[in-house]
Amino acid sequence: MNLERIRNFSIVAHIDHGKSTLADRILEVTQTLSQREMREQVLDSMELERERGITIKAQAVRVGWDGHQLNLIDTPGHVDFTYEVSRALQACEGALLVVDAAQGIQAQTLANAYLALENSLEIVPVVNKIDLPQADPDAVAAEVADLIGEDPARVLRISAKTGEGIESVLDAIVERIPAPAGDPAAPGRALVFDSSYDQYRGVVAFVRAVDGTFRPRARVRAMAQGTTFEAEELGFFSPVRTPAGKLDAGEVGYVITGLKDVSRLRVGDTLTGDARPAAEPLPGYKDVKPTVFAGLYPTDSDDYPELRDALEKLKLNDASLFYEPETSQALGFGFRCGFLGLLHMEIVRERLEREFDLDLLVTAPNVAYRVRTKAGEELEVHNPADFPREVEEVREPVIRATTIVPRDYVGAVMELNNERRGHFRHMEYLSEERVMLAYDLPLGEIVYDYYDQLKSRTKGYASFDYDVVGFRPGDVVRVDVLLAGEPVDALSIIVAREGAYARGKALVERLRQEIPRQMFDVPVQAAIGARVIARETIKARRKDVLSKCYGGDITRKRKLIERQKKGKKRMKQVGTVEVPQEAFLAVLDLDGSRR
Amino acid sequence: MSGPVRHLYVHLPFCGHRCGYCDFVTVTGRADQHGAYVDALVRELELERSHLAARLETVFLGGGTPTLTEPAALARLLGALPTADEVTVEANPETIVPKVARVLRDAGVTRVSLGAQSFRPHLLDVLERHARPDAVRRAYYLLRGAGFDNISLDLLYGIPGQSDADLASDLDDALALAPDHLSCYELEAKPGTRFTHAHGAELGRQGEAMEGYFAAVVEALVGAGYRWYETSNFCRPGREARHNLAYWLGRDYLGLGIGAVSTVAGRRWRTTPRLSAYLRALAAGHRPDRDVEVLDRDTRLRERLMLGLRLDEPLPLADLDGALDPDALTRLERLGLLVRDGGGLALTERGRFLGGAVTAELMA
Numbered sequence: 001m002n003l004e005r006i007r008n009f010s011i012v013a014h015i016d017h018g019k020s021t022l023a024d025r026i027l028e029v030t031q032t033l034s035q036r037e038m039r040e041q042v043l044d045s046m047e048l049e050r051e052r053g054i055t056i057k058a059q060a061v062r063v064g065w066d067g068h069q070l071n072l073i074d075t076p077g078h079v080d081f082t083y084e085v086s087r088a089l090q091a092c093e094g095a096l097l098v099v100d101a102a103q104g105i106q107a108q109t110l111a112n113a114y115l116a117l118e119n120s121l122e123i124v125p126v127v128n129k130i131d132l133p134q135a136d137p138d139a140v141a142a143e144v145a146d147l148i149g150e151d152p153a154r155v156l157r158i159s160a161k162t163g164e165g166i167e168s169v170l171d172a173i174v175e176r177i178p179a180p181a182g183d184p185a186a187p188g189r190a191l192v193f194d195s196s197y198d199q200y201r202g203v204v205a206f207v208r209a210v211d212g213t214f215r216p217r218a219r220v221r222a223m224a225q226g227t228t229f230e231a232e233e234l235g236f237f238s239p240v241r242t243p244a245g246k247l248d249a250g251e252v253g254y255v256i257t258g259l260k261d262v263s264r265l266r267v268g269d270t271l272t273g274d275a276r277p278a279a280e281p282l283p284g285y286k287d288v289k290p291t292v293f294a295g296l297y298p299t300d301s302d303d304y305p306e307l308r309d310a311l312e313k314l315k316l317n318d319a320s321l322f323y324e325p326e327t328s329q330a331l332g333f334g335f336r337c338g339f340l341g342l343l344h345m346e347i348v349r350e351r352l353e354r355e356f357d358l359d360l361l362v363t364a365p366n367v368a369y370r371v372r373t374k375a376g377e378e379l380e381v382h383n384p385a386d387f388p389r390e391v392e393e394v395r396e397p398v399i400r401a402t403t404i405v406p407r408d409y410v411g412a413v414m415e416l417n418n419e420r421r422g423h424f425r426h427m428e429y430l431s432e433e434r435v436m437l438a439y440d441l442p443l444g445e446i447v448y449d450y451y452d453q454l455k456s457r458t459k460g461y462a463s464f465d466y467d468v469v470g471f472r473p474g475d476v477v478r479v480d481v482l483l484a485g486e487p488v489d490a491l492s493i494i495v496a497r498e499g500a501y502a503r504g505k506a507l508v509e510r511l512r513q514e515i516p517r518q519m520f521d522v523p524v525q526a527a528i529g530a531r532v533i534a535r536e537t538i539k540a541r542r543k544d545v546l547s548k549c550y551g552g553d554i555t556r557k558r559k560l561i562e563r564q565k566k567g568k569k570r571m572k573q574v575g576t577v578e579v580p581q582e583a584f585l586a587v588l589d590l591d592g593s594r595r
Numbered sequence: 596m597s598g599p600v601r602h603l604y605v606h607l608p609f610c611g612h613r614c615g616y617c618d619f620v621t622v623t624g625r626a627d628q629h630g631a632y633v634d635a636l637v638r639e640l641e642l643e644r645s646h647l648a649a650r651l652e653t654v655f656l657g658g659g660t661p662t663l664t665e666p667a668a669l670a671r672l673l674g675a676l677p678t679a680d681e682v683t684v685e686a687n688p689e690t691i692v693p694k695v696a697r698v699l700r701d702a703g704v705t706r707v708s709l710g711a712q713s714f715r716p717h718l719l720d721v722l723e724r725h726a727r728p729d730a731v732r733r734a735y736y737l738l739r740g741a742g743f744d745n746i747s748l749d750l751l752y753g754i755p756g757q758s759d760a761d762l763a764s765d766l767d768d769a770l771a772l773a774p775d776h777l778s779c780y781e782l783e784a785k786p787g788t789r790f791t792h793a794h795g796a797e798l799g800r801q802g803e804a805m806e807g808y809f810a811a812v813v814e815a816l817v818g819a820g821y822r823w824y825e826t827s828n829f830c831r832p833g834r835e836a837r838h839n840l841a842y843w844l845g846r847d848y849l850g851l852g853i854g855a856v857s858t859v860a861g862r863r864w865r866t867t868p869r870l871s872a873y874l875r876a877l878a879a880g881h882r883p884d885r886d887v888e889v890l891d892r893d894t895r896l897r898e899r900l901m902l903g904l905r906l907d908e909p910l911p912l913a914d915l916d917g918a919l920d921p922d923a924l925t926r927l928e929r930l931g932l933l934v935r936d937g938g939g940l941a942l943t944e945r946g947r948f949l950g951g952a953v954t955a956e957l958m959a
Contacts, residue, residue: 519949520930542806545950547781547827549905551604551842552856555863555888558898564955576926 001069004179006250008071008208009124010089012112013098014105014463018128021160022098022169023061023072029166030063030070032238059194060091060206060252062236065170071236071252073193073208075112081340082467083288084320086115087193087268090284091208091252094122094177096169099144101127101135101157105430107404107463113147122177123148124156126169131159143431180210180250187278188212190247190255190271192222195262197316201232203259204241207252207271210282214247219274220255223281227264228274232256262319290322290338291397291468292345292447293382295363295490296352297334299570299581303358304333310356311335314348321348326383330490330574331361331584336383338368342447363490364587365447370395370471384492387478389529396474397443399466400425407435409458416453420445421474421496441466442474444494479504479533481511482525486575493587505534507587512536514583519544522577598646600859601653602841605636605676606852607669608659608870611687614723615790616782620854620868621659628870629665632852633672635877639851639866640675642882646849646859651679653838662690666698673702681705681745681837688726691734696741706745706836707738708778714768715761718754721794722782728768735772745834747776752808754782755797762808766815775834779812780827781805809948826905826950843902845895853883861895863888893918901954907947909939923956 013019026032060073075088089095095116099109116123125144130137141155156172158165190207198204207214214220214234221228235243236253247253259265267288270281298307311323322338339345345365352358369381372392381387401422403413407429414424417439425438446466454462477500481491491511495503504526511524515538522538549557571578608622609629622628654676661669661684676682683706684699691709699707713719714728726734731748738746748769752762769777784791784798791798813823821829825843828836841848850857854868864885867873876883890898896918903910912919912935924940927933932946932953946953 519932519952541949541952543809543948544952545826545905545948547783549826549842549902550839551848551850551858552854552865554842554856554858554898554902558894558901561901561951561955561958562897564951565958568955576930 001248001251003182003184003250005067006069006071006180007094007173007177008073008092008180008250008252009094009096009173009177010073010075010092010116010121011096011098012075012085012089012109012116013128014100014103014108014112017098017100017103017106017109018160019098022096022126022128022158022166023074025160025163025166026063026070026072026170027061027239029163029170030065032061032063059239060237060254061239062252063238066174068174069251070170070173071208073252081320081344082111082115083286083340084194084267085112086119087191087284089116089119089121090282091191091193092119092121093180094124094173096124096126096173097144097148098126098128099140101129101137101140102132104136104140104434105143105147105404107402107465110147110402110404110436111465111467117148123150124169124172124176125150125154126156126158128158128160130157131162131164139431147430182209182249183211184213184249186211186249187276188214188271188273189278189282190214191282192265192267192269192271194267195265195319197262198256201256201258203257203262203265205255205257205265205271207247207255209247209249209251209253211249211278212273213249214255214271214273215245216243220257220271221274221277222265222269223272223278224269224285225264225266227259229257229259232258262316266319288320288340289368290320290340291367291443292339292341292365293368294337294339294345294365295326295328295331295334295383296323296337296349297328297331297361297363299359299361301332306356307335307352307358307360310352310358311337313356314351318348320344328363328385328490330488330572330579331363332572334361338382339365342451361581361584363584364493366494367397367442367444367447369444369476369494384478384494385489387492387494389478394474394476395471396476397468398440398470398472399443399446400469401439401441401446401464401466403437403439403454403462403464404430405435405437405458405462406433409461410435410437412457413437413454413462416450416457417441420450440469442472442496443468444474444476445496477528479507480527481507482523482527482532483511483515483574483577483579484520484522485525486577487527488574488579490584491587500528501533504528508534508536510586511583512538514586515577515579517541518577520576597649598859599648600646600847600849601648601651602838602846602848603647603651603654603677603679604838604848604850604855604857605654605656605672606659606850606855607632607656607661607664607672608853609663610658610660611663611689612723612725615793616722616785616788618785618788619659622853622870625870626665628874629668631874631878632870633664633668635874636672636851637675638877638880639883642877643849643851643857646857647677651677653681653683653841654679655838656682656684658685660685660687660690662686662695662699666695669695670698670702673699673704678703683708683836683838685710686734686738688730688734691737693737693741696737696743700741700743704743706747707743708747708749708776708836709734709738709774711748711769712751713754713757713761714765715757718757718761718765721754721756722751732772735774745775747778747836748772748774750777750779750812751782752779752812753798753805755794757808759807759811762811763815766812770815770819776828776830776836777816777821778828778836779816781809806948813948822907823947824907826947840906843906845899845902858890861890863890897958900957904940904942904950904954904957907941909936909941912938912940915940918959919957920959927953927956 011019063070075085137157141152145152189211190209192205194206233256268285272278323335326336371379374390422439422441428436475497477497480487508524521540524536525532526534610621682704685708711731784795816829847859853873856865864887867884873883
């Protein structure tokens with residue numbers, strides 16, 4: 001295909017601003033799918049994605065319009081997948097920036113717009129949902145135009161739902177987005193912007209060919225990782241996999257690699273022909289590291305093998321998921337898992353529970369800490385239980401957070417960020433009503449209850465997005481919880497030193513309420529090292545016996561005891577103390593807001 | 596022809612009034628049916644007699660209010676029942692008049708269990724008991740006068756509105772009578788009773804106070820020289836309720852009458868609680884309907900454990916093969932809740948207060 005006739009673009013939007021609906025309409029209007037074949041939001045194929053209205057896995061669809069080949073590269077719509085989004089954007093020359101005509105610019109709109117600008121993409125602004133009664137297309141168009149330095153008249157106004165203005169979007173893609181630049185004669189180079197796993201054919205790489213031509217059966221090399229394989233099949237999505245004889249420079253498609261392990265072909269890598277390799281890979285490859293960690297344990301310890309198998313299967317499709325076996329004295333055998341962020345963690349947990357029918361106990365999430373011990377050793381700590389008691393310096397991940405709120409809530413957000421050790425960077429009025437706040441915050445402060453707090457303090461009006469910007473020294477300490485004098489590894493937390501006393505006190509108080517009275521007094525303590533900072537006592541039960549039991553009611557009384565036995569089995573035995581599963585979640589939820 | 600069962604329970608459901616807290620099978624009114632019911636019991640006895648041993652250890656007439664049964668019918672029933680070493684009849688104080696005391700004595704009854712419940716008028720009102728405290732004393736002395744040397748009193752604690760002082764006074768008043776045996780029960784809010792409807796919330800509130808009540812009962816009665824031989828039962832030496840002991844030792848028993856339960860050779864059944872169906876079936880010479888439960892070995896072992904741990908005598912470990920969780924055994928021993936002594940398993944005093952939880956923990 002002549003490069004001049006190709007347009008590669010993405011759609012970027014805040015959650016629920018209509019990205020998927022627009023994608024559906026594009027397929028429909030270009031007759032890539034007949035209406036009968038049209039399934040609502042075909043691009044979001046996983047059940048979970050459809051339900052949550054978010055896209056987890058990028059896909060790429062080829063459509064035809066006005067004699068041109070348009071490749072729509074779908075991007076994951078969430079903050080945790082920034083790197084994947086940036087790779088998908090790198091595969092494009094332009095992006096549709098979709099903004100809800102009623103809601104206006106939101107935090108993810110900004111984050112995505114900036115990402116698109118950083119990748120030098122031509123942005124086509126689109127105001128969607130103009131059919132809504134509360135829509136204000138002119139005001140939102142002005143806001144968007146201002147954001148990207150565009151003439152408000154060039155902002156498209158559409159309704160993906162009714163189909164109004166879809167053709168104008170397609171025309172604008174052809175007219176405004178530049179054709180791909182690339183050298184068809186040079187050695188082949190293709191950017192891997194995503195991959196998936198096919199149980200019969202192995203890893204399927206989603207690629208954008210930049211230079212040269214790729215053909216089936218040729219040997220291919222992934223330049224960053226050095227992995228080589230034979231391209232078993234090439235093709236494009238229409239929207240199902242459609243094999244082709246070649247992929248030319250500028251085109252978007254897939255390569256079936258036959259690789260059995262997604263981790264051998266990472267997003268951002270550059271494919272090249274093994275016979276005539278390119279000299280330089282495409283720029284921008286990064287080995288993404290998980291930033292948020294949590295322990296995953298089966299509620300019933302007999303399910304451990306099922307959990308291991310399930311994680312193995314998920315990992316096939318999700319190279320960014322990290323896990324390793326972990327043993328907790330309190331919870332038994334499980335896995336320490338690393339995620340790109342909190343949403344990623346939520347998604348993995350839900351998929352494990354839903355698709356694999358597992359009942360899980362997830363410990364309080366924590367971030368990765370880089371610790372220098374007194375002995376001069378450098379460690380990266382993923383589990384509070386491994387956090388050394390004697391440290392020289394701790395560095396913690398810091399994020400740059402963007403929050404957009406109606407101006408009446410600016411104070412509330414500032415207060416929250418202040419409590420969470422945030423550093424104010426700047427503030428900007430997007431319009432008279434809406435304000436953008438930029439803060440640097442320790443990521444560790446976000447994983448604990450931040451979203452819930454932000455939501456409740458801004459009555460749900462805030463939108464929030466972040467990017468990890470690096471590691472900085474932080475004054476944090478490890479707080480341990482002791483039950484009946486025994487430390488409970490699964491309840492250890494790492495917190496800012498200044499807030500440790502209050503957190504410790506809240507935690508033991510909450511545990512006292514969550515743990516039922518036992519057959520003996522149970523002291524509940526929070527301690528930093530050997531120093532106890534808070535203490536409560538769960539008073540012993542003095543009586544637990546059925547008063548009456550005669551011939552007529554032995555069966556009923558036996559059933560009562562058997563039920564009591566079953567109740568005990570649902571508890572985790574921690575030393576001598578029986579702890580209900582819910583108590584382990586107490587660390588997540590000290591103000592009781594989730595109850 | 597004779598069988599292995601040496602313990603017989605006979606249910607007499609008639610009551611003058613159904614107390615709000617009661618969930619037993621009872622029948623109020625129907626005075627005209629006492630004779631027919633006794634006839635039915637006698638027929639049922641004949642149908643089931645093959646289960647019974649030639650010589651019984653115990654017979655227990657429970658209710659209801661057995662002593663409300665019309666005296667001639669009661670005398671006929673007692674005459675028809677097999678003799679036994681211990682024959683107990685449950686009685687409400689207000690039903691013990693000289694004639695009834697004599698009928699019981701003459702018919703070979705050896706033991707009377709008197710439902711006193713409380714000696715505080717305001718608490719008796721809450722319980723809807725008609726007998727006044729003085730009626731309890733009068734009944735007690737009447738029975739003594741008739742020659743009964745084995746009398747038990749029932750007391751309830753945890754009655755809504757009961758104070759610590761009320762309980763102490765009830766215990767004093769009961770001990771002043773010097774009964775041979777005392778059963779002291781926590782008042783349970785049983786689902787579906789009128790009482791639970793009226794007082795359930797109050798009972799919930801006093802849950803914690805109840806812990807102290809139980810301890811106060813044990814302390815007072817043990818202090819007065821009674822043996823705390825079962826969770827809720829206290830006796831003078833040699834005056835255990837032998838019939839009830841049979842339940843706690845896991846022995847087989849036969850029950851006659853509506854709602855009565857039998858356990859024989861790994862099968863447990865409960866006769867229909869419906870009076871008319873019961874009378875009709877036996878008038879026609881059939882066995883009345885029953886619900887049957889088969890008790891497998893594991894279930895029997897769990898029951899053996901649950902019941903045996905209610906007693907102060909050690910439970911032979913050999914009887915519990917496979918029913919115990921060995922880790923729990925060690926843990927509970929370390930917590931000072933039970934002791935293993937020779938071949939037996941016994942709860943410590945603290946363990947007996949927590950017997951239900953200990954049993955649940957011990958079950959394999």
